[in-house]
Amino acid sequence: MINNNGSNNERSVKSKKTKLSITTNFKKIIAIAVIIFGLGFLSYGYLNNIVHFINLGIGLVLIGWIILSFSYEKYLKYDIGSGIFSDYIDLIGKLIKNLDIKTSGVVIPPRENLKNGAVFLPLNEDFKINFGLINDTIFFVNSDNKNEMGLILSPLGKSLVKTLKKYGDYEAIYCNCTEHADNNLKSEKLDNIKDYLNYSLNLFQLGNNIDINFSNNDVIILSYEIYDNTVCKKLQKEGLCKKYPCPVCGFIVLSLAKSLDRILKIEEIIEENKHIIIKLRIINEYNM
Amino acid sequence: MIFLIVLVAYITFISIFVNDAKLFLVLLLIGFLILYELFRYYFKKRTQDNLDTMMYIGITIFIIIVFQKISEILNH
Structure with missing residues (x-):
């Protein structure tokens, strides 16, 4: 009985961990993609002298950075x-x-x-x-x-x-x-x-x-x-x-x-x- | 989430209508500061620390822009 409970707990902890890592990784990937897009827009705008693209690039880099800083949020759900x-x-x-x-x-x-x-x-x-x-x-x-x-x-x-x-x-x-x-x-x-x-x-x-x-x-x-x-x-x-x-x-x-x-x-x-x-x-x- | 949605909408709006990168940066900083001040209490401590770093970098860029403008005016 104890073993059964123990294995169930272990399984639920494992599934929680997997879910957590998937969500965090997903957020990280999106954030990095947004930053790369931003840098792309920025360099394209700079090379071709298009101000709107430079603006958009700066904005995307900022948003990507914010998403990246949010992606660590889930870890804090465990109350140490x-x-x-x-x-x-x-x-x-x-x-x-x-x-x-x-x-x-x-x-x-x-x-x-x-x-x-x-x-x-x-x-x-x-x-x-x-x-x-x-x-x-x-x-x-x-x-x-x-x-x-x-x-x-x-x-x-x-x-x-x-x-x-x-x-x-x-x-x-x-x-x-x-x-x-x-x-x-x-x-x-x-x-x-x-x-x-x-x-x-x-x-x-x-x-x-x-x-x-x-x-x-x-x-x-x-x-x-x-x-x-x-x-x-x-x-x-x-x-x-x-x-x-x-x-x-x-x-x-x-x-x-x-x-x-x-x-x-x-x-x-x-x-x-x-x-x-x-x-x-x-x-x-x-x-x- | 609301913070991000509002920020994205604001960035899209100003990036379309502003024709100068420096002005865009200043407007971006102002918008970010206002939104951050409104939403900061809903963020976790670690997120707040990260956004604080961002805010300081933004302020530094703002100071550089201001000094550039001052030197431009003085050189005229």
Whole structure:
């Protein structure tokens, strides 16, 4: 069965490759033919002093050159980024499976000892975060108290946050929405965060239509449309989404955690036809 | 594809009606720049890089033509 599937996959990959090379070669041949025609017209026009032929020659050379530069386009359809990322996810997935971690991830916003924030994967459902034990260099959190034990992973999507920071765009969403803040002010700031996340997703060409809703004051339901869900499918299949979200969801949750300055527990991440729903719970660190 | 169709139509049009190769080059560069500016966001990064090279070569040719014209005027 496995051999059969393997050979089928091999065949489909081979046929795809052949199709691709035929299309690319066809484009290249046409481009070169157009350039040759152009050069022919150019030299004929130059030798016989016919301006229209010279013009046509120059134009054809330019068009040929443009077609030639388009002919490499197909190669970029293979997303190298998601390929590399999927290898990394395999490693993390294996680690989580081997440690038998069944809890979902807790996103910690950047703070003094965690400059880029972190994703904490507790070993127990009834967990506690001891910030004295956590810093950027720690991977396994070891403690006498079982509830404090877990993994500290660097959040995916932090590079997107860094990119925004580099261009000075990130500070725009920083808000200190305290529980005692005026409701109008809070909703206004949430609108700002929503607009900003929408802008960022569009900027990185990752998704759009983000919507953030608060329910019961400590549950956030966030939804958005993702452009490319190939990574989502893989993560959903392995049940890794809510444990260690992909760079896109990771970026959104990390930005939200930072802008609210709250620790967020990922309750659920659902993907259906490129529509993502993220359910988060705000954790009050002072009650922990 | 739309970019190519519009460009081909434009080139055909100006190559028929323009009687001077230098003027044709200038008009071609202007048309190319306008179209490229309109369509550049739909192109992949690699295509954009290639078209950027083309654009710089076009601008260089344009500068040469301008300098030639200036020297012609000064020599008169």
